[in-house]
Amino acid sequence: MRHYYLLTGCFLLIHQFVLAQTPTGKLRGTALTADGKPAMAATILLKDTRYGASSEADGSYSLEVPEGRYTLVVQRLGLESQTLPVRVRGGETVTVQPLLLKEASRQLDDVVVTGQYEPQSLRQSVYQIRTIDRERIQLRGATNLISVLNNELGIRFSNDLVLGTSDIQLMGMSGRNVKILLDGVPMVDRGDTRESLNQIDINTIERVEIVEGPMSVSYGTDALAGIINIITKKPGQERLSVTARLQEETASTEYRPLTGQGVHNQNLGVTWQRKGWNAYVGGTHNGFGGWRGLSTTRAKDWHPKEQLLGNVKLGYRNEAFTIWYRLDALNETIDAMGPANINTNQARDQNYITGRLTHQLQSDWKASEQWQINAILSYTDYSRRTQTTNIDLNTGRRTLSLGAGEQDLSLFDTKIFRATAQYRVSNAVSFQPGVDINLDAASGARILGSPSINDYAVFVSSELKPTSTITLRPGLRFIKNSVYDAPPVIPSLNAKVVLHKNTDLRFAYARGFRSPALRELYFNFFDASHSIKGNPDLKAEYSNSFNGSLTWRSITTPTLRLTSTLTGFYNDFHNLIDYGYDPASPGVMMTININRFKTTGGTLNNTLNAKNFQFTLGFSHVGRYNSLNENDRELPAFVWSPEVNSNLTYHLQKIDTKVSFFYKYTGRRPIYETLMNSEGTATIHLAETAAYHWADFTVNKSLTKYLTLNTGVKNLFNVTRLNNTSGDVGGSHSTGGAVPLSYGRSYFLGLNFQWSQQ
Template identity: 35%
Template sequence: MTKANFKSTFYTIVLLLFFTPFVIGQTITVISLEDSQPIPGARITVQLNEKTYNFTTPINGELNIDKALTQKPLTMTISFMSYETKKLERLVISKDTAIALAPAVRQFDEVAITAQYKSQLVEKAVHNIKVIDRQKIDAMAAQDLKDVLTNELNVRLGEDNILGSSMQLQGIGGENVKILVDGVPLTGRLNGNIDLSQIPLESIERIEIVEGPLSVSYGTDALAGTINIITKKNQGKKFEVNSNNYFESSGKVNNTVSLGWQIKKHQIRLEGGRYFFDGWDPSHEAFHYNPKPIADSSRSLQWNPKEQIFGGINYRYNRKNTLFNYSGQLFNENIINRGMPRPPYQQAAYDDYYKTNRVNQRANFQYRFKDNYRLSFIAAYNGYFRQKNTKVRDLTDISDVISGNPSDHDTSQYHSFISRGSLIQTKSNKKINYEIGYDILYEIARGERILDGQQAIGDYAIYATAEYSPFKSLIIRPGIRYGYNSEYTSPVTPSLNIKYDLLQNDKQQLSLRASYARGFRAPSIKELHYVFVDINHNIVGNPDLEAEYANHFNLSLHQNIQLKDVKLKNKAVLFYNDIHQLITLAQASATEYSYFNLDRYTTTGIQLESNLNYKNITAGAGVGYIGRYNDLAEENSNSTDFLFSPEVKFNLQYNWEKIGLQTAVFYKYTGVLPNIRMNADGELYESKISDYHMADLTVSKFAWNKKLKFTMGVKNLFNVTSITGSASGEGAHSVSSGSVSIGMGRVYHFGIRLNINSK
């Protein structure tokens, strides 16, 4: 090469390097609003000067726009399957721009994110995930998490006047169910359970339920399953005002309001509400509230009066490669348990006051690299404060005096500090994607019934999962978690999930899912360091407790059929849970009780479920059959290994779009629940809780261009208030019976929802 040719080539390269950015113009990146992941294959249509240009985003979601299309007002339309189409008018592309698409969660197009590397359709997830969307929540007129779960298979609900609402999942108690809000666990359990009635639903977008352990990803308490409550992320409009007002004949009056703004890449949402319940018993008059103090025996109610006040703020910043989200909530609850007038003169009564405060704060930061790696960090604080006081009310002048008995009062505090971080690779053209991360949970408990007034426990873990797809129809996902705990030996937790597509075409998909997972539940601070000793109680914790652990096996077959206007989903599920070292309160000596790793508990079951969508009709039906077994069954010659209980559910929704009318019916049968128990004399007996039917009917009507929605309906159509629990045995303890509260009988409700927004 001559010197002149070299100079010519050199200058050409320099000019190309210098001018290429200006020729190419700017970069448009299409990402998912939910997790900021790139969307490859998105269709972009640009209209400029009566000309139309069509583009498709490459594998990294980034599209280089020609300079000729920049610096000028244009119309851009972005679309992709399972996402809402976005149209931007008079858009001027003057710099690199990220455009976020919101998932279009339509009927049967359910999107899940729990334990996933990115948000995706449920059909593509390797886990067996159930999604309850906002449409179903509204159709049920559900006010809290308990209301939503009343129509779910494998879920059995309980109610306590003091401890609140509890649940079983796959026959396993609520202490082994992890409840998350946007991936952050809630703290503050009473007798191991999160009170489901303390989780209002106004800001909830959907609820995801994963049955079976997710202990690799989420650690302790995720043994039976995980419920992840997903809050609203997509503002949708520049300004929104929502108000919901709900009234129930049982005495409930619920009012909520929320405000939302979208300013460029920033979203802010404020919300607040009050749930009021004046208490209920069979003599309660419908839609009647009497604020006057009661001085006779009618003051003691079957369902206690309750008031909940809550509020929150959510801030979200989303740009090309960065997502930041902060959310903070405050919750206050007051319950009054009024006592009966005391003999002989009926002039005084003991009233218990329960006050609960929750403080939840979480911050989430995500950064996406260009080669489809994502860093994610979560920092959170959850505070739980509960105070119980007993007052003596003088019924003659309606004055109160604090009880002088120390055991009538209790104050407890629980603080949890959480830090999670992970590195995730999500390349759709790669056979292997993975996640590696850490999980830190530090808990502090304070209270008069905690040893030395305060105890703390720290859990530090690392975990890793991978999804290997040797060919298109097969996904293999192993995982492992290793941790250190400051109070007990933390178990190594493995898992293995497999998804195989037996058939997949435009009309039908048939998939087989199989999984094994090791789950565990760490002993709580209460079980380790509880001290409650007075004239009537002698209960102490056990610092030598080990973690409960379980082996879980799951096999499921899923079929999705689509023929013109008909969409049908069928699934059959088999599961088996074997729990060891179950923590149980037992007698340690003649006068002392403590916690021990004593029992083994096993559940198994089958679930068949079908869901149909035809035009404006949505219907679903399912059957469940759950068996329970514990060590006591081996000692009872009259008992089989497993004691089974059936469940049946049905729901039907119709949307008459032409006149803005929606109707919905929900039904569930909960079968007889048998169990083997031991009485105080060491004798075994079989107990049974009776079966019952629950059904709800709701009708909704839109008005004012869908800005107003009127709802009315009936809950508990079969008028169930309580069911009997009976026990049989031998000798002096041959027969006993009692009742279990289920509901407040047939109740009527109506509501008004207002939604005003600007484009």
């Protein structure tokens, strides 16, 4: 605990700095389009500062800033930006003349923060980062993050209909190797899946940043395949705003308004800002009535689910200092109804109840032009309860089931302290030393004992610019793990070379290390459909990874922009953790180490921006290592799976309506497996999960200055299950049989409300 007292003390010392504030003044103005109409949602920035805002529905904006001279920048996607020098005096209000933004279909550079020394444009980053902004999330009518990510190349999801959970796969790697961050803070999960992706309030997300490849130097364990960092919305300047959302969606042909069958989303949020202080409080209800599917009993193929999510945030900021506290709360209940016994007319039901409280305290301090300090203190309390009851369908009377493991509570808690300092020696040399402490503990009936794992790390990286066209980012991480002997040092090297003013080359090498998680070591899970146990003898995972990308902006005119990015990767893993049969009990699966595993592949992404028109087209080909190749060289070393995706958005300006089409083709996924025939002879079998097409069509229409309508169709091809020819159909963690994907084609209608007052 001394680390937390020390950090708290640091925050108190820094707070004294805040008290010495300079006089402030106000800056007001209006952004207009070329035809004199309000330019809603334009970005308002003061160049080379942290101050910014967004214009309202009437085009107006307001900022409160320390007195001084600034360069005002006003910009919006599809419009030319405008700059204007301004001077602000303490206690006065400066009214800026209305600024007209001319039409221009050019793509603004995204600003990214994951792995950066400070927020910077995507083009300047040495990492190849994909971003999903708030507009695309809104256009998709998404009620959870998975429905947004499922259109991305190299990302796949798998579903466990028994538990009602989902897992992610990135670059051919399972979710246990993907680190999920919420504003830079790791999310906690009970099992080896990344179910936390489904437990984040979609209404609070500003953007999502996806970094492929190991980030073990900067972010430590669980980051072998990559990072998905969810960035939440930040408040604007001195405003009271109210946002609300109501969206209704069918589950295939099943629907009942507001409750019961179908998908139901309601959200309400209030933001307040004054003199640097800001506060936010919001809540979301997600309801899913389940989907019967092929079931002919009271049990449903997809379980009903209820989520209550709450968010509270309180912060303070000025030009040099930012501090904020955030609380995220989740209560989720999944109802797994069992079939009725035809003799007794009784049934066995299970409720899976998840509770999560995540506390974050974060601070940034720009001590000088050379020094900047960032700190994060986080505590997550996570619980997963299984409640089993027997119901008499004649009387409706319920009683608790007393079977082994049918009343269960698993508890996990994680404490995190992370601090970094950025020191700029010159424009060509910068350093980032940091410390990263993770303390994990677990307990419960399904947990072997009350284990804990503590991970302490010190890391340092440097950004070097020997020339104006070359950027290098070497890094080292030194780890002390309470359970595993980590390598003496984990290295990485990233580089970016500007080959031409419109062409950038990036390449990287990284050494990965991941110690087994508590859930893999000590978590045992046995029920009617699962027989899985942890393995306390697991070894740590290691990897060597190579990544490269080439970005070419072939067309960069004021009215047209075409960007193409070609990427490639190769990952070589040792002691990868996966599932295998327990030698002492063949009917039980357990976590094991695989001696060798590899993934390789590449992607090609193309983005076209024209007048009122945005179009993307991407291809990927991912190969996963075939371990049977080691014994039979006639078999291929890799099995490959292709993907194609495309997004199209057209803005009908005269009626202020956006029409969007999202498409992805996911190719078949082959795998070689060894099967035993009736004579006890092993044979090699090529199995595969079938390919499928997915498409969504949406319409987004502004009804009034405060109200927007969103409607459309999801899963146009009505895909529900994928054929799977695997011969493994008898195991407790079987990969055989049809693979569940979705509850079919659905239709949705939503209203979004946003009101604010300066």
